[in-house]
Amino acid sequence: MTYDFDRRIDRRHTRSYKWDQGGKLFGDENVLPLWVADMDFLSPPAVREALEKRAALGMYGYAIREDGYFEAIADWFRDRHDWAIDTQWITDVPSVVTSLSLAVELFSEPGGEVVLQSPVYYPFYEVIRSNGRKVAKNTLLLRDGRFEMDYDGLERLFQGGAKLMLLCSPHNPGGRVWEREELLRLGELCLRYGVTVVSDEIHCDLVLPGLGRKHVPFASLSPELADMTITCLAATKTFNLPGLHTSFTVVSNASMRRKLQQRIQMLSLHMAQHFAQDAVEAAYRHGAPWLDEMLRYVEGNIEYAIAYLAEHLPEVKPLRPEGTYLLWVDCRGLGLDVNGLKELMFRKAKVAFNEGSVFGTEGEGWLRINLACPRSIVEEALESFCRAANAR
Template structure:
């Protein structure tokens, strides 16, 4: 391949949250870091070049966004997903989670409810509760093979509640790795339209799709669905530039675009950094070749984990993710409580993974592993887990 995704890069001493803030979340700083969702891989050279050009000018004042910035995002969506949007419907914000928080506050009343599907990215519940809205949960159904589907009977029951006015969808789904099928997206959208529930689709993982699967932007299903859906996305996960902290949201309704734009103005967060400005546009205009090779690397890392578990750690169950670079490992066969499993991973395996119960109580018994890294990191992580389970077997 043209790009080296197995290069060893020492991120310590560079203010890396993943490597040097472990002690704030786990028992110590010396755990093997396969938790927080950023990559231990250099971003695309075209992005580095664009930021280097900005750096070498030596002036980092306020910047404005040219029309080409928004158009690059719109063109990317059309090129990758065959879905054409008007660049004028886009808003730039500091990140997807801040956007979700703003939308929950502005688009719901104090006595209204917000629906999510668990287990799911834990800030979903936080942005609801911290804005003093009631959280409603539609739990995903897991079969014996670890494959998750939607409980549509329960979903309809929840959206039929007149107090439920907003549904935050995760597509592709973090942490279970599902890429929702067209019929699943259509059914959820039809029910939300039927019961007058607005949809916010978090599609930040839309570019990280494994071979054989296809992401469908939910807003692309029909004009009616598009008008009912606000979509949040960003190149940050795709190109490992999360630290640049910016994202997009597309608003089909002009009055809501204006409402959110005014709120961002009140918060005084309407400008990019000089580096996110040029980095994002470079990603969306020149980064496709790099992404295609990245997906091959991630697919290989997932296969490595699948084969390792199958051959050497039968106590664990894991399915290959359809999307995202996250793997959802089932340790329930060990018979541990959520607290015991968390400490087992930290004290015995000496690895930092995201505990499953962070994503909802129905994530208990699971651990989320980030495999967006050089292969040696995956090998080391799996070896540590195997060593800990061998010791557990012998007790």
């Protein structure tokens, strides 16, 4: 192993969203946090070096983006995802959720319906509602321990007039890496009903190696589908940089891209962040070996967690993720309501996983566990959780 993913690094008192809010959010600052999706691993060495060099400038003036940054992005998606992106199609946005919200505002009508597939990453609901649109919910089907899209449900929503869909690909939570055929079937429906797709592919690089899956960018399926797709991407989830608050969209449709860029300019969200480009370029140019090793390590954590839960708490049933570092666990067998699960986690076990109902009503009785952390943290958290659950 070249990188030490086993190393525990004390993140408390670093203004960490994950580690420094235990008192405020869970009533105990010592709760072990395996919730919000960042990693307890150091970023790739090349990223740290690039940031150190930039910090050493000692002046943090307004910055520009250079061609090399856009070329690094395009090269990454060509090499990693067989997707040819023209650098002109790329627009920087501070965060993926910003892009989701702008897309809802620009590409749906006030009061109109926007489709999501639940359970799903909770800001999907927020960006629809806060823009004055209605959530048109298509519940995912759980078949043989994995989520599938309900195409009949989608067609009903499209027939009912929904013209925008937020796709989460790979899907959070549940870890589905949608297959080409599944996406093509979705694409056919979108083309038939003239539905624009906002494809949040922030987890695209986090496909776990063991199952032989491959991420298929929705916009890579055909030029017709690319023409009606806004793809939201970032290096932040892949390389543990979310605090740098940087992301980008890829939009090949020139008029949609112009609309997006005008709004970004109007809100003055277009200026370059001083550090972000250096980190992203270094990550895409030099981070692949780190990423491959990190994914193998996380896959080991997932295997460990699934085996541990099967042995020590068989009432709970995790879904085996194909992608993401998040384990979605069906805890309905414990017979606890939302408050009961919180009490079990925060008070009794002293661990913080994400409570599932925030991902949609389908998530009630489920928990999401972030496994991008040293194995010893996974061991400690699961041991405490299972001990507390078995003592209830």
